[in-house]
Amino acid sequence: MEKRSDKAAESLGFVQGFVRMCNDGWLQGWHERNGGNLSYRLTNQEVAEARPYFGEPRSWHEVGVELPNLAGEYFLVTGSGKYMRNVILDPAANIGICELDESGSRWRIVWGLDGGARPTSEFPTHLMNHSVRKQATDGANRVIYHCHATNVIALTYVLPLTDRDFSRALWQSATECPVVFPEGVGVVEWMVPGGVDIARATSKKMETYQAAIWAQHGLFVSGPDFDTAFGLAHTIEKSAEIYVKVLSCGQGIRQTITDDDLRAIAHDFGVTLNESFLD
The missing domain is CATH 3.40.225.10 (Class II aldolase/adducin N-terminal domain)
Structure with a gap:
């Protein structure tokens, strides 16, 4: 024994x-x-x-x-x-x-x-992304976390599966989002979990982003420590929840955080937004 x-x-x-x-x-x-x-x-x-x-x-x-x-x-x-x-x-x-x-x-x-x-x-996926994030952050990132965040998954059924569409929706749903993940989020279309293919696709996104969304599956995030990584996942899911609730009201979006507002947030908080996602 x-x-x-x-x-x-x-x-x-x-x-x-x-x-x-x-x-x-x-x-x-x-x-x-x-x-x-x-x-x-x-x-x-x-x-x-x-x-x-x-x-x-x-x-x-x-x-x-x-x-x-x-x-x-x-x-x-x-x-x-x-x-x-x-x-x-x-x-x-x-x-x-x-x-x-x-x-x-x-x-x-x-x-x-x-x-x-x-x-x-999914250990190979974790290891491949540890490798990418270690290189991208000069060794700072040490945590890789995958969860089945409910509202993030729900949005993968209604939003176009592009980095830009998801990043904009999340940034505009909660004011802290442009500060927490100014580079945006990556999106990986549905793939069978646990294999090398999804590991490679996710790793490619994680060269640029701290977080990747797996369509119809969940959320994949990185960070230097447990609090930061969990906080990132929590922030993304909270923003997704707000967006889902807004859509559920059935009134359409009457007002939102504009692109100039997003730029103002970035300026005051000293972060660099991914301008390719702004109009």
Whole structure:
């Protein structure tokens, strides 16, 4: 029988932050059944703190792509088939730390995911996007989060599936949006989840954006820490909810935040808006 991971590892700060974010997403209603997933790239200090709790390393598995800028890195990740609502009850059974090899092409579990569990089936998508966001932010981004944000999904049935249309709708629905994601959001048309194709399509969007919307599926965001990444997802979903409610009134949009208003917000808050999305 497999030896259970040392429970003391669950008291580490980054593990507690990860667990809280999983539970926060569950409380928002974004993680029905085993929907959604989360991963975090550890700092060197966090690896050193966690290392005493590592068990005997398990078998290596292929990522499916080679990610040299992630070689030797460690990731805390949710498990395949695991429910976000259970993470807070038993972290070691539902999440785990995985190590990438020296080529960035294979991973193995070093802590957690007890009882023969494996990382989320979308782990390759997470890793490819960690690679892109690490490069795009000079190493600052460490969190990749996927959730089934209800109103974001609803909008993918009624808005044109373009970066411009979604970015404008979200910017104009809540004043803080141009400040939180001034570059806009990317949109990926419906694809089968969990494979290399959707991973590549999402990674392409994440070269430019902090967030990508998966049509009829959900939201995919990045950030330097748990608060920032969760806050980004929360802001996008709140704006989408406002837009859905406006459409539901059946009166059409009589007034909105104009493009000049958006420019004024950007000027006063010192951010650079994606001008290609403005008229």
